[in-house]
Amino acid sequence: MDARTDDRWRGGLLAGLALAAVVAGAWWWRQAAPAIGPVSAAVSSAAPSPATAGLLRVVVDAEDGHLVEGPVADPDQPLVFHRESGAAGAPERSETIWADRSHLSQGGPPLVRQTGAEMGGRYLLVAGCVGSGPVTIQVAGADGAPEERADCGGPPVLLRLTAVGGTLEVRFTADDGPADLDAHLSVLS
CATH class of the missing domain: 1.20.5 (Single alpha-helices involved in coiled-coils or other helix-helix interfaces)
Structure with a gap:
C-alpha cells in the first residue's frame, strides 16, 4: 500500500x-x-399541568383562624377549609384519598375513579380543568348522586359528598373538546 x-x-x-x-x-x-401528544387516561399521576393553575388552594392561619389565600400550596399537603365566623366547631381538615391529573378527549372513554366508602362518610371532591370544553362530573354512591359541569379555565367545582356505603364512584367526561383535568377526592374529618 x-x-x-x-x-x-x-x-x-x-x-x-x-x-x-x-x-x-x-x-x-x-x-x-419525552412522549408528546394526548396522555392516556390510565396515567393518573402525570406531572403538574396547566390545569393546576386554576385550582384554588386555601390555608387557615393558625393564629387567628382566618382564611388566607397564599401562593399555590403543595398538592400533597392536606387542604384546610375554614367555617364562616360564628359557626360552631373547628375548621374541617381533609386527607387526600386520590388525586388525578389526566388528559380527556372528546368522544373518548370517561375517566372513572372509585374508592370504598363507609355509610355516612363525608368527602370533598375538587375538580378543575383547562381545555376547549367543559367536563361533566358524575358521582355514584353518594346522597343525591350529583352531576356537575366544570368549566375549563373557570373556578374549580367543589362537591361535598356523603357516602351511602359501598363504592363511591366519580366519572369525568370531556364534553366539547379535549381537556386537562386536575381532580382530588378527600375525606373530611
Whole structure:
C-alpha cells in the first residue's frame, strides 16, 4: 500500500466512525425524548399541568383562624377549609384519598375513579380543568348522586359528598373538546 491509499483508508474509517456516532446519538436522543401528544387516561399521576393553575388552594392561619389565600400550596399537603365566623366547631381538615391529573378527549372513554366508602362518610371532591370544553362530573354512591359541569379555565367545582356505603364512584367526561383535568377526592374529618 502506498501513502495515499493508507490515508484514504484512515479517512474512510474516520467517516464511518463519525456516521456511526451520529446514528447512535440520534437513536439515544429519540429514546430519551419525552412522549408528546394526548396522555392516556390510565396515567393518573402525570406531572403538574396547566390545569393546576386554576385550582384554588386555601390555608387557615393558625393564629387567628382566618382564611388566607397564599401562593399555590403543595398538592400533597392536606387542604384546610375554614367555617364562616360564628359557626360552631373547628375548621374541617381533609386527607387526600386520590388525586388525578389526566388528559380527556372528546368522544373518548370517561375517566372513572372509585374508592370504598363507609355509610355516612363525608368527602370533598375538587375538580378543575383547562381545555376547549367543559367536563361533566358524575358521582355514584353518594346522597343525591350529583352531576356537575366544570368549566375549563373557570373556578374549580367543589362537591361535598356523603357516602351511602359501598363504592363511591366519580366519572369525568370531556364534553366539547379535549381537556386537562386536575381532580382530588378527600375525606373530611
